[in-house]
Amino acid sequence: MPDVALNFSRPEYATRLTRVHDAMSAQGLDSLIVTDPSNIAWLTGYDGWSFYVHQCAIIPLGEEPLWYGRSQDANGARLTVYMDENRIIGYPDEYVQSTERHPMDLLSQILTDRGWATGNIGVELENYYFTAAAYLSLQKHLPNASLRDATALVNWQRAVKSETELEYMRIGGRIVENMHARIVEKAEPGMRKSDLVAEIYDAGIRGTDEHGGDYPAIVPLLPSGADASAPHMTWDDKPLQRGEGTFFEIAGCYKRYHCPLSRTLFLGKPTDTFLDAEKAVLEGMDAGLEAARSGNTCEDISSAFFATLKRHGIVKDNRAGYPIGLSYPPDWGERTMSLRSGDKTVLQENMTFHFMTGLWLEDWGMEITESIIIKDNGPELLASVPRKLTIKD
Amino acid sequence: MPDVALNFSRPEYATRLTRVHDAMSAQGLDSLIVTDPSNIAWLTGYDGWSFYVHQCAIIPLGEEPLWYGRSQDANGARLTVYMDENRIIGYPDEYVQSTERHPMDLLSQILTDRGWATGNIGVELENYYFTAAAYLSLQKHLPNASLRDATALVNWQRAVKSETELEYMRIGGRIVENMHARIVEKAEPGMRKSDLVAEIYDAGIRGTDEHGGDYPAIVPLLPSGADASAPHMTWDDKPLQRGEGTFFEIAGCYKRYHCPLSRTLFLGKPTDTFLDAEKAVLEGMDAGLEAARSGNTCEDISSAFFATLKRHGIVKDNRAGYPIGLSYPPDWGERTMSLRSGDKTVLQENMTFHFMTGLWLEDWGMEITESIIIKDNGPELLASVPRKLTIKD
Numbered sequence: 008m009p010d011v012a013l014n015f016s017r018p019e020y021a022t023r024l025t026r027v028h029d030a031m032s033a034q035g036l037d038s039l040i041v042t043d044p045s046n047i048a049w050l051t052g053y054d055g056w057s058f059y060v061h062q063c064a065i066i067p068l069g070e071e072p073l074w075y076g077r078s079q080d081a082n083g084a085r086l087t088v089y090m091d092e093n094r095i096i097g098y099p100d101e102y103v104q105s106t107e108r109h110p111m112d113l114l115s116q117i118l119t120d121r122g123w124a125t126g127n128i129g130v131e132l133e134n135y136y137f138t139a140a141a142y143l144s145l146q147k148h149l150p151n152a153s154l155r156d157a158t159a160l161v162n163w164q165r166a167v168k169s170e171t172e173l174e175y176m177r178i179g180g181r182i183v184e185n186m187h188a189r190i191v192e193k194a195e196p197g198m199r200k201s202d203l204v205a206e207i208y209d210a211g212i213r214g215t216d217e218h219g220g221d222y223p224a225i226v227p228l229l230p231s232g233a234d235a236s237a238p239h240m241t242w243d244d245k246p247l248q249r250g251e252g253t254f255f256e257i258a259g260c261y262k263r264y265h266c267p268l269s270r271t272l273f274l275g276k277p278t279d280t281f282l283d284a285e286k287a288v289l290e291g292m293d294a295g296l297e298a299a300r301s302g303n304t305c306e307d308i309s310s311a312f313f314a315t316l317k318r319h320g321i322v323k324d325n326r327a328g329y330p331i332g333l334s335y336p337p338d339w340g341e342r343t344m345s346l347r348s349g350d351k352t353v354l355q356e357n358m359t360f361h362f363m364t365g366l367w368l369e370d371w372g373m374e375i376t377e378s379i380i381i382k383d384n385g386p387e388l389l390a391s392v393p394r395k396l397t398i399k400d
Numbered sequence: 401m402p403d404v405a406l407n408f409s410r411p412e413y414a415t416r417l418t419r420v421h422d423a424m425s426a427q428g429l430d431s432l433i434v435t436d437p438s439n440i441a442w443l444t445g446y447d448g449w450s451f452y453v454h455q456c457a458i459i460p461l462g463e464e465p466l467w468y469g470r471s472q473d474a475n476g477a478r479l480t481v482y483m484d485e486n487r488i489i490g491y492p493d494e495y496v497q498s499t500e501r502h503p504m505d506l507l508s509q510i511l512t513d514r515g516w517a518t519g520n521i522g523v524e525l526e527n528y529y530f531t532a533a534a535y536l537s538l539q540k541h542l543p544n545a546s547l548r549d550a551t552a553l554v555n556w557q558r559a560v561k562s563e564t565e566l567e568y569m570r571i572g573g574r575i576v577e578n579m580h581a582r583i584v585e586k587a588e589p590g591m592r593k594s595d596l597v598a599e600i601y602d603a604g605i606r607g608t609d610e611h612g613g614d615y616p617a618i619v620p621l622l623p624s625g626a627d628a629s630a631p632h633m634t635w636d637d638k639p640l641q642r643g644e645g646t647f648f649e650i651a652g653c654y655k656r657y658h659c660p661l662s663r664t665l666f667l668g669k670p671t672d673t674f675l676d677a678e679k680a681v682l683e684g685m686d687a688g689l690e691a692a693r694s695g696n697t698c699e700d701i702s703s704a705f706f707a708t709l710k711r712h713g714i715v716k717d718n719r720a721g722y723p724i725g726l727s728y729p730p731d732w733g734e735r736t737m738s739l740r741s742g743d744k745t746v747l748q749e750n751m752t753f754h755f756m757t758g759l760w761l762e763d764w765g766m767e768i769t770e771s772i773i774i775k776d777n778g779p780e781l782l783a784s785v786p787r788k789l790t791i792k793d
Contacts, residue, residue, distance in 0.1 A: 201612025219594025
């Protein structure tokens, strides 16, 4: 057995597990099947790009997790999780992308053999990696169990970050600072957008002198001009144009912990549209950040931001942010809270958010955002990048 | 309306749609809900990193697709799909990651309003982006419809590639050649692995002089030494060591079309284990490639490969490849055929595969692979990278 270099102390994993056991008890669950790769990693330490096949962590109430996945990935579990070998279970390769047999068929058998096939079993109904077919397999093969929706049960336990988690996210902040500095240094009219993306990746993965970067859960998003009306465009190999704004939605990542941060670059003399939007957004961000403190609610942040925008005549009809931390593709958000009207979740110290203040309007778009740690007296910024429209004329 | 620069001709999209309509007829489907982002892109042209929220293409039998997704992403649909504005439907942001309302609730209403809420509706039960919750929502809100499993219905239509698709994949081949050349040039003992990954990304996204690279659906996988027993480990910032083998499972990507290709680098003098494995794998690949021609079956390729390995005393208990082409994370495979025993799918000209001949054994691993186009008289290799264990001593 090789030594496992865990990213967190054993007591930290134990604390996490206790939180999850408590949440399971509160919901009357006897066991929990965790399929979200971020939740699996947070609970067990498992890390690998194997989530394109079925895998999960099984959490019997009061017990340590079991890792269940493809046999060849069980080797990766042995290298990354804290549990003993007897809590790592691989399924044969004939279950991979087969139309005849499903990995969850076999899992039901395993649960049955171990006496966990009765009672209330929590499953993450709303997760990318828990397909409808996985659900139907469990439903069919676990006739004596009651499958209960436990979507986001684990995600909610992740909301308040530990000191080590915050440390990793601050390193993500140093990395995203370097990424934005590289953009400002290199971007110029005529440069192929793909070449600029190569620079962004180079800066993000190289990281800092002390810490190499990890892959963010979302690739760089950097639409220009009218394309920036669409928030999730990636890139092409067309040249950057003078007279266009381009926003850069990117994240620094370290040991799977994210610091997203967006800035907008205008090549040439910015139009009044951009300058007016910059003024409104910066003023709105000041108001939102002022509200980002323990005891306030999620909607306090968005309401302060939206009210300022509205005074400037701008209506934003989508949420103004979401919690961040450990994540795997396709999303670096935690999918629990949202900074929007109606979300009355009370902010607690060491919750972390991407304050996503992007505007995507008829034929242009602009993003100037911050990632923050909630503190009692106002937020700590995870990264320090000049908060303004970047202009290269 | 901005002009839409489609990656394929309108007749090519029409041909694809006809194939899907025909497959729907054959399965008795009245409409089809397509959630796999690769299938959506192949059918409509849609491109964007928005699959972390619910979206789909709706295909009524005999009609053009409709795009359905988040309102802010409808802007991206307007920039990338060939259908008219009236076939692009955005849902309000309050449906995003809400515990009270699901985007599929609203979709059911839309289907009902348009008279598509009866008959047999195909859904992709086994897809990352069709969650159990999405299925349960449709089941609840479409009481007069019969939901039928249409997993991989569209994927199968994608198996035989068009000339333009092959052209994009050959460009992916040029890109992955550059990526491997960069590895050989830059890797050396003491280099942080993350710095080498930065080089790989730089080469892959910079692409060629004529064509910038796109993001592959899987990040670079490059475990070293004993870690290489696990096929899906990503990277850290530890230095490369003399005396260790590292495999590089990477892909060149152009307009979302992939050319995966793996090679293994040994820093120092390779052990007999590696040299023996190299000999077995190369001989097995020759046998497998010889079998990779129209009229043979998927298992003919894997059987030829496995038989050679076995003669060398190596047992590989996982599949030897899968179809490739257009893809989005988390998988660059097409999830239809597998190169393994029992898969008797007949190979057709212009099918494309990653011949995945990797070995992941007790405490080491090696990958030397090829991506191929099936031709009548044997395969065309998508990339030309010296097929051998790379040694830097």
